[in-house]
Amino acid sequence: MKVIIAAFVLALILVSSASADTPAAMEANRALKYISDYIISGKAQKPITRAVLSPTGQTPDLQFVRQSDLTSDLVDRYLSRGISHFLPWDKPQRSREFLRNTGTKYVHWSHLLWGPPPPDWKTLSAEIDTVHNSEWGKDVVFEAGVMEAIYKDTIDKVTIPEWLFQCMEDLGINKTRKPGPSGPKCFSYENMFDRNAADWNGMVGRWAARGKDGSGEASVPDITMTETQLWYAYLITEYIDAGFEGIFFGQFGLTGSRDKGNECMWEFSQFTKRLAAARAYRRSVFLSTHHYCVAYKGQLNPDSPTMFTHMTWPSRMFYSSKHEFGMECGLNATEDGKHRTRAEFKMLMKPPFDLPMLIEIDNYGKVSPDSPIAADSEGNDEITAYMKKPPAARAAFLRYYYHEFQTYKNKPGKCRTHLAPSGERCGYMPYAEQSGEEETIADLFREAAKLSVMAAAIAKDLQAAEAAEEWKTYRDGKRNFALERPGASVLKDRSAELTRKTPGSFWLEFSVRTNNKTAYAINVRRAVLAADTTPETYAAENPFLLTWERVTINGVSGFSATTGEQSAKTVIHRALLVDGKSVWMLNLTDTSGGNPQKTKQVFERVARSLNVKGLEPVDASD
16 A cells, blocks of 8 residues: 655655554553553542533533534534633633633643643643633633653653553563663653664654763654553543543654554544543543544545544744735745645645644744744744734734635535634733734634534534434445435436436436425436546546545545525535446535525435445345
């Protein structure tokens, strides 16, 4: 299988593998499953740190109580009111005022360990409890970062908690584990990577070089190493017990560069979800990482299991004169051959998974002005360059890109990209009294809140309509295909009306009537093609398809689009699929004048159910 590498994206490595689980993955499964079972069963003397164990009431459009509730639509509603790098622990009262004033619902990177030792978990819990116990903060999600950085002087001094040490004893890890300089009951920096591994040398001392006395070194941990898995398990457990509902895995392109098929990362996602289901504030957890696509075992298939609820990426903002506020980024940025933002955003839109994307204004430190991550002529990173702009320019930047990002469409054709305004970072604060963008953020989030309520109402109506709608399966053995169709639809064979009648071609229509009028009609057509026709060769002869979205449905590739206007009472949802010997043309023509999202959901269900492969010969029936 192919390994997809984007040379312009730092450490974005996606390894494909169809083989059995690697030894590292099998060991991770064994260890992480045992640890989570040990905690959940109550064998571990590991009390939950927070006092507010579950919400007493939630806002209806933001409500969730289980992992399956965290649909992409619901995640969207949270990320549309997300703020990045907001660390509320130093000024808790003012931070609470900011969260309340702005209506923030998702706090990305509200805590992370980059150098310092683990915190007092009770201190973190106390602040989260205060927010969750308030009338306005029951829905606020705090996200913690389990990062791509370990510091020798810190790690070697962190005591392994008794509950985790007992798991290590039970698993037999301590029999072969080499203790660190502080003894067997402390974590070991050296055990978190293989210094002699040929494919890991660039990660040793990546953040800081070793001093003459061996101190001061900072490296990337390797998640295929047992010690790293223990370290991450410890942090994730403490964060969830403290009240955090989001875990961000930092740069997986670095920590997982030896994780074949992303199998160890899969085990971490399952470990975190198991713990959350038993112990989290709302029995669920948001999961993310700095990457454009992390597929389980490299399976770039929309139906493959996904590890994350959303992905996260820097904006790669840079100075320019394109806009009056002097900054730009994103898909429509100036193509100057230097900056990464345009190329990277294209990569973010390509994966086939329906995952929202959170865009942050990030920090990289001072670099050469010629570096592709330099945001200005002095070599400043994007958050520093953003901070140096006057308040009016920053506010205009947020207003412009907050809305532009939400127009972007990923490969499944969804608009799911959200700009998270910056919180505390490199001396910058968003508070109004510090010339921050507090009021601008509040305005943006108020608008998002209104849209969230509308989206929730539409989703509820769609779910009710689908639950009330009887569906049947239409099987056509003669033509060797099957699909689901609304039970109230009436079938008409319109093949005789085809202008070009070729052997094997047909046209079926399933119409649904309301008040004695056709509300919508689903059309299924097939035309036989020359052997080995591909979507690309078909589109070359029909160039209008190049403006449609690329899709893959049940393993068959093609194109999809929605045209028309609700006000004109004609909206058409379309899909065209090429299976190598035929072209399947599906559309739903909606003439009801009602909400086109409802018929789009009907059409997507029909399209997803289309089966054109390997049917047993049967008579056409329901």
